[in-house]
Amino acid sequence: MMNRWPVMKRLLPLLTGLVLLLSACGREDLSTLNPQGPVAEKQLDLMKLSIGIMALVVVVVFIICIYVLIRFRRRKGDKSIPKQVEGNHTLEIIWTVVPIVLLLILGVPTIKDVFGLAKDYSKDKNAVQVKVTAHQYWWEFEYTDYGITTAQELIVPTDKTISFELVAADVKHSFWIPSIGGKMDTNPGVTNRMFLDFPKEGVFRGKCAELCGPSHALMDFKAKAVSPSSFDRWVAAMKAPAVMPADAEIAEKFTSQCLSCHAVGENGGNSAPNLTGIGxxxxxxxxxYNDEGVPAEKNLHDWIINPQEYKSGAMMPTAEENSLTPEEVSSIAKYLAEYKLDY
Ligand code: HEC
Ligand SMILES: [Cu+2]
Known part of the structure; x- marks a missing residue:
């Protein structure tokens, strides 16, 4: 027999590396196996139940199969025809009833949860209504009861159910926050609904889960669950008058070159992410990611110079196309980095 160990020994570091690489992608957990809310918990329970039943069936079938293969194998010199069991009532009843029982065990909770998770909170006065519009390659969140809109970072209170109305502005996308629940397609022209609860404060990573173009894999967003009082402060801060660049010339450039698409506070358009509090x-x-190593100002600066470099196909012009001088780019990046909301 060939000794395969040397080959395995060479493959081992590669496999270890792959495991580490795959498990370490991204900062927040993108796993459905570590639920942070009741919706994801229910979904995980269903996965466990169905995998449990499947595993049980596989194990039992394999054990019977191996037993039969060994016990009833053709022995040397034995030419006789085995005992025929066709039409055996006991056997037929067993292999009809067992699958029915298994399907019932799987089906009853599945149907119960599928309908439970489809509950419509769109008329519920206690729920926060959020209209999600998916764009190539960013997410717009409109809080219809509060008259505010934000992008890329969904802020939610921990004490209320969030009722989502989901649409797409261009092609089909899919809204998914793996550790909280989902996913649900967003379609152009059709509204889908879904609700989620965020009982724990924290930041949860969201993804587009439907191949939507070259930067599909970069269509990330964050869901940030905050205390009820913090949420109220955020709403108030979003509604406060916009902070514009202090320098009049920069303010004018920003208005003419950026607010044609973007908005801050009550100023600007709505064909691009709302930039209120972006810093x-x-x-x-x-x-x-903005952090000590790479502060927001640097990321904003790099992004404004050439968004396509970070997201190919992003529908935002480069600094050159926006006819900005390097100084103007720096001033706008500094202004946006300092534009923070207190909440
Ligand atoms: C033609 C419309 C358009 C113009 C003009 C425009 N942008 Fe954008 N911008 C976009 C779009 C679309 C995105 C989203 C890109 C993506 O993520 O796919 C974006 C994204 C951004 C982001 C990231 C937003 C976030 O939520 O993280 C920043 C910052 C930004 N733009 C700044 C600017 C500045 C500053 C200017 C003016 C110099 C400007 N943009 C001009 C369309 C525009
Ligand atoms: Cu998408």
Missing amino acids: GRQTVGGIL
Whole structure:
């Protein structure tokens, strides 16, 4: 027999590396196996139940199969025809009833949860209504009861159910926060509904789960669950008058070159992410993380110079196309980095 160990020994570091790489992608957990809310918990319970039943069936079938293969194998010199069991009532009843019982055990909770998770909270006065619009390659969150809109960072209170109305502005996308629950397609022209609860404070990573173009894999967002009082402060801060660049010339450039698409406070358009309080967000564009190593100002600066470099196909012009001088880019990046909301 060939000794395979030397080959395995060479493959082992590669496999270890792969495992580490795959498990260490991203900062917040993207796993459905570590639920942080009741919806994801129910979904995980269903996965466990169905995998449990399947595993049980596989084990039992394999044990019977191996037993039969050994016990009833053809022995040397034995030419006789085995005992025929066709039409055996006991056997037929067993292999009809057992699957029915298994399907019932799987089906009853599945149907109960599928309908339970489809509950419509769109008329519920206690729920926070959020209209999610998916764009290539960013997420817009409109709080219809509060008259505010934000992007890339969904802020939610821990004490209320969030009722989502989901649509797409261009092609089909899919809204998914693995550790909280989901997913649900967003379609152009059709509204889907879903609700989620965020009982724990924290930041949870969301993803587009439907191949939607070259930067599909970069269509990340954050869901940030905060205390009820913090949420109220955030709403108030979002509604406060916009902070514009202090320098009049920069303010004018910003208005003419950026607010044609973007908005801050009550100023600007709505064909691009709302930039109110962008300096306090965890990322720029959902993917460039702001931290000590790379502060928001640097990420904003790099992004404004050439968004396509970080997200190919991003529908934002480069600094050159926006006819900005390097000084103007720096001033705008500094202004946006300092634009933070207190909440
Ligand atoms: C033609 C419309 C358009 C113009 C003009 C425009 N942008 Fe954008 N911008 C976008 C779009 C679309 C995105 C989202 C890209 C993506 O993530 O796919 C974006 C994203 C951004 C982001 C990241 C937002 C976030 O939520 O993380 C920043 C910051 C930004 N733009 C700043 C600017 C600045 C500053 C200017 C003016 C110099 C500007 N943009 C001009 C369309 C525009
Ligand atoms: Cu998408």
